[in-house]
Amino acid sequence: MEVYIMKSNKSNVTFMLVVLGIIVAILASLAFLTKHEEKQVASKLPTTKEYENAYKGEVKDFDYENQPVIGEKDAPVKIVEFGDFKCPSCAMWEKTVFPQIYTDYVHTGKVQFYFINWQFLDVDSVLAGVAGEALYHQNPDAFWQFYSKIYENQGPESKKWATEKFLLGFVKDNITGIDYKQFEKDLKERKYMDLVRKDFLIGQKYGVGGTPAIYVNGKQVKDNSYEEIRNAIENAMGEKK
Structure with a gap:
């Protein structure tokens, strides 16, 4: 035993x-x-060096004519959002504040709203910015679909989730009104990375230190709440009279 x-x-x-x-x-x-x-x-992601070398020119202003925009051309007020598609605060702002601004001021013809890339969190932020630019240059409406839906599907800030594979699949499944093959080509070639870099330099010029950063007629709004932005809009409209 x-x-x-x-x-x-x-x-x-x-x-x-x-x-x-x-x-x-x-x-x-x-x-x-x-x-x-x-x-x-x-x-399959941009390197830091590649990104920094993407644009070496000067920046003079917000470059309004080359930015994604919604609203009437003759609107008296211009709002700029500097944003990063990986930024959780940007996603929350898009969900809670942007709809109020759109309803009260963009839809009523009082405001033109611009988005400018300030993709600073990681190199996949840059690639997400390139994707947005590729869509905008095909169809501006497609960019605004992307703007809304990419935040809805945002991954963790600490992870590189905005990969080439993710962005290609995401756009294929969620964005309409584009030539997908052209988008795929543009993304893989990083065709518009110079514009993403240029946007970042614009933000540096105007003192952007984080996202979202909101500017009303060229002046930064220190508090990104709806109330403060509304006050800035009303003041800007008063100055135009």
Whole structure:
């Protein structure tokens, strides 16, 4: 009986060691796959150097004529949002404040609303900005679809979720009114990265330090609440009279 118990214990120990070895092997394989996937993702994202070298020209103003915009051309007030598509505060602002501004001022012909890239959180922010520019240059309405829906589907700020693969799939499933093949080509070639970089330099020129940053007729609104922006709009309209 004693011999049987000893053999049984040895068998259990051997079994546990085998199981432990299998678990270690699986974890090692998963770690390898994760690192491999991260390398693949990184290879399809802009590098910091590539982004910084994308535009070397001067910036003089908000470059209104080249920015995504909604609203009447003769609206007396121009609002600019500097935003980052990975920014949680931008997503919350788009959900809670922007609809009020649109209803009360854009829809009524009092405000033109512009979006300017200030993609600073990570290199996949830059790629999301490139995607937005590619859509805008095909169809301005497609950009505003993207503006709304990308925030609805925003991933964690700490993760590189706005990858080439994600953006291609996201646009294919969610954005209408475009030539998808052209968009795919433009994104993969990073055709509009120079404009994203130029936008960032505009933000630097005007003192942007984070997102969302809101400007009303060229003046920054320090508090991004609807009430403060409304006051800035009303003051700007009073100055126009």
